[in-house]
Amino acid sequence: MGFRSNSASFLLLVIAPLLALTLHICVGKYPLTPTIIPTLFIEKLSGVSEHALEQLVFFIRLPRAVMAALFGATMGVTGATLQCILKTPCKPIHTRHILWCSCGCGSFTSFNLGVISTEVSAFAFALLAIFLTLTISRVRGSLSPVSIVLAGIIVSALFQGVLTLIQITAQPENVSAIVGWISGRLNAVSWNHVLLSMPLALVGILGVILLRWRVFMLSLGDEEAKALGMNVERERVVVTVLASLAVSSVVTAAGIIGWVCLIAPHLTRLMVGSDPKRLLPASLSLGATFLLVADALAKSIWSYEIPVEF
Amino acid sequence: MIITVESLTFCYDSIPALRNISIEISGGELVTILGPNGSGKTTFLKCLCRLLKPKAGYICFDKQPIWRMKPKCFAQQVGYVPQIHSPSFPYRVIDVVASGRTPYLSALATPSKEDYEIAYQALEAVGCRELAERLYTQLSGGELRLVLIARALAQQPKILLLDEPTSHLDFKNKFMVMHTIKSLVKKGVSAVVSEHDPNVAVASSDKVILMKEGNVIAYGKPDEVVNEETMKILYDMHVEVISLTNPQLKFIAPKMLNIQ
Numbered sequence: 068m069g070f071r072s073n074s075a076s077f078l079l080l081v082i083a084p085l086l087a088l089t090l091h092i093c094v095g096k097y098p099l100t101p102t103i104i105p106t107l108f109i110e111k112l113s114g115v116s117e118h119a120l121e122q123l124v125f126f127i128r129l130p131r132a133v134m135a136a137l138f139g140a141t142m143g144v145t146g147a148t149l150q151c152i153l154k155t156p157c158k159p160i161h162t163r164h165i166l167w168c169s170c171g172c173g174s175f176t177s178f179n180l181g182v183i184s185t186e187v188s189a190f191a192f193a194l195l196a197i198f199l200t201l202t203i204s205r206v207r208g209s210l211s212p213v214s215i216v217l218a219g220i221i222v223s224a225l226f227q228g229v230l231t232l233i234q235i236t237a238q239p240e241n242v243s244a245i246v247g248w249i250s251g252r253l254n255a256v257s258w259n260h261v262l263l264s265m266p267l268a269l270v271g272i273l274g275v276i277l278l279r280w281r282v283f284m285l286s287l288g289d290e291e292a293k294a295l296g297m298n299v300e301r302e303r304v305v306v307t308v309l310a311s312l313a314v315s316s317v318v319t320a321a322g323i324i325g326w327v328c329l330i331a332p333h334l335t336r337l338m339v340g341s342d343p344k345r346l347l348p349a350s351l352s353l354g355a356t357f358l359l360v361a362d363a364l365a366k367s368i369w370s371y372e373i374p375v376e377f
Numbered sequence: 378m379i380i381t382v383e384s385l386t387f388c389y390d391s392i393p394a395l396r397n398i399s400i401e402i403s404g405g406e407l408v409t410i411l412g413p414n415g416s417g418k419t420t421f422l423k424c425l426c427r428l429l430k431p432k433a434g435y436i437c438f439d440k441q442p443i444w445r446m447k448p449k450c451f452a453q454q455v456g457y458v459p460q461i462h463s464p465s466f467p468y469r470v471i472d473v474v475a476s477g478r479t480p481y482l483s484a485l486a487t488p489s490k491e492d493y494e495i496a497y498q499a500l501e502a503v504g505c506r507e508l509a510e511r512l513y514t515q516l517s518g519g520e521l522r523l524v525l526i527a528r529a530l531a532q533q534p535k536i537l538l539l540d541e542p543t544s545h546l547d548f549k550n551k552f553m554v555m556h557t558i559k560s561l562v563k564k565g566v567s568a569v570v571s572e573h574d575p576n577v578a579v580a581s582s583d584k585v586i587l588m589k590e591g592n593v594i595a596y597g598k599p600d601e602v603v604n605e606e607t608m609k610i611l612y613d614m615h616v617e618v619i620s621l622t623n624p625q626l627k628f629i630a631p632k633m634l635n636i637q
Contacts, residue, residue, distance in 0.1 A: 154465045280487040283472070284479055286465050294426055294459075295532070296452030296480040341466045344487050 076339055080352040084136060087359035091132040092124060094367040099124070126258070134256040134264075135362045136355040138317045138324060141268050143331035143354015144347055145310040148275045150332055151286035151346075152306055153212040193315035196222055201304065211289065215307070252322040253362055260320040271313025276347050278306055283343030324358065331357050378404045378439050378454070378535040378567055380425065385434035387420055394420040395431070396591040402569065402584070404535075407562045409578040410571045411603070412588035413612055418571035419460060419540050421588065425569065426457040426538050438536070452480035456529030460540035460571075462521065464514040470524050471509040474499055477531030492531075499530040502564075503557050519550030523557065536567040543577055555581040575616075575629045579603050587611055603629065 093099045099120065107124050204211075204218035275282065281302050284292045289299045331354035332346075339349045380402040387395040395417050402408050410418045423429040425436060427443055436443050443451060456477070471493065478492040488496070500506045503523045508516065513524060522542055529537055539558065543551040551574070559581050562568050572578045578585050579599045587595040587602055589611055595602040608616040608629060615632040 277485045281484065284476060287476060290428055290459055293428060294452065294457040295476065296449040341468050343472055
């Protein structure tokens with residue numbers, strides 16, 4: 068079942084994101100040929116001359132492509148991780164919803180108040196959402212997958228209510244900005260956003276990949292994991308926090324693009340199976356590839372850009 | 378490994394499930410816990426493998442209190458096969474068996490080649506080597522049970538605790554699983570098994586524990602403890618113990634009631 072040859076899979080998982088990155092940089096309102104990209108990089112590194120396309124590639128398209136790759140990789144890995152530890156393919160939808168609403172609340176609060184930066188506010192609210200979810204899920208004493216999912220629904224509903232209130236009370240001139248953020252704002256990403264979100268996203272991604280065998284054990288069942296010497300609750304909290312921090316950091320920078328966390332893990336399973344050692348690293352690659360291709364289509368398929376969330 | 382249980386008491390909320398159980402189980406034997414539904418068999422096994430913490434009393438393995446042992450050290454000595462296992466994702470059988478090596482791994486490690494070799498040997502020991510590359514969601518009930526036993530074996534334990542390993546299995550698979558457990562006991566692993574069917578218990582066990590309503594009412598060799606009187610006390614029904622052509626084999630048959 069699926070495409071299981073080890074070397075062929077590995078090759079595809081390395082090459083596919085690179086090809087998708089190249090495609091993403093080349094397509095757009097001003098199409099580029101792939102051969103121009105190495106030329107631009109060489110000229111940039113050697114400082115030879117200012118090419119006419121340098122601004123377009125290095126300051127508009129490249130940060131967007133890198134952010135799309137980082138976003139897709141993060142959502143792919145965290146989606147697969149949360150599916151495993153919560154033993155449901157649907158949990159990533161709730162994760163997206165919680166972080167969407169919380170980040171939305173944070174960013175729009177700061178947008179309206181103008182007190183602190185949008186990104187800081189959004190991230191703070193995302194951390195609040197994670198904290199509330201884990202706290203509520205402990206109400207009955209244990210941190211089981213069911214309690215986390217239910218707590219996530221509660222927190223999601225809470226922030227959805229606040230977000231609706233913000234949208235209702237927003238100034239008319241701010242409404243389009245709000246909708247744009249909800250739809251994913253890769254087109255507004257700069258190098259500042261990439262540098263802001265990359266450290267925490269990489270820490271979260273690396274953390275869950277290093278813990279992939281523990282993630283697999285949690286997916287087998289709590290009793291069995293405990294019987295095999297694991298501290299199930301502690302390890303579930305660690306993995307959940309790592310995944311949530313990674314998602315928070317990219318959502319803060321680029322808005323909401325949620326379907327990647329559901330589709331990428333399933334596609335990855337079709338390709339490499341559920342092999343616990345390969346699933347998470349493969350989800351990283353396929354998530355990045357998927358979003359790069361989708362965003363490339365979103366910015367080129369029509370005369371104006373379609374938000375990639377749609 | 379000698380298991381010593383002293384004054385073990387456990388309650389679910391305020392409802393007692395185990396009442397002041399004291400028993401000593403010798404090593405190198407297949408011991409079956411026999412009892413009706415709700416007698417406390419599963420609770421007793423879960424207390425033995427530290428999944429439940431008793432309200433009172435203590436359990437020692439080779440005179441060492443089990444709750445003072447580190448979880449990893451305990452898991453390296455005790456293998457547990459659950460009653461119910463719901464496959465969540467289509468993992469390969471060999472990966473599921475290799476999960477039994479987790480007590481020997483650090484937090485960031487994955488099983489090595491040597492660990493996978495031990496997993497293959499565990500599958501070999503239960504006669505399921507050919508299942509290694511299959512997806513465990515596609516296995517039959519008997520095959521899945523044997524795979525879970527292989528996983529417990531991959532822990533290289535001194536003792537196996539199996540919760541109703543023959544439940545939901547057909548006539549042949551019941552005895553096949555018990556035969557496999559018996560052969561493992563002959564290789565030096567102790568086993569404590571909970572069971573519903575007295576015939577399965579009598580046919581394969583070295584010792585039998587009879588439990589009812591959280592109490593141990595008898596413990597000893599099958600010949601000594603499984604008889605018409607004890608079955609009447611245990612299941613509140615009349616049975617007839619029939620000796621078969623092989624004098625070591627007995628069959629416990631219910632006496633059919635007059636149905637009107």
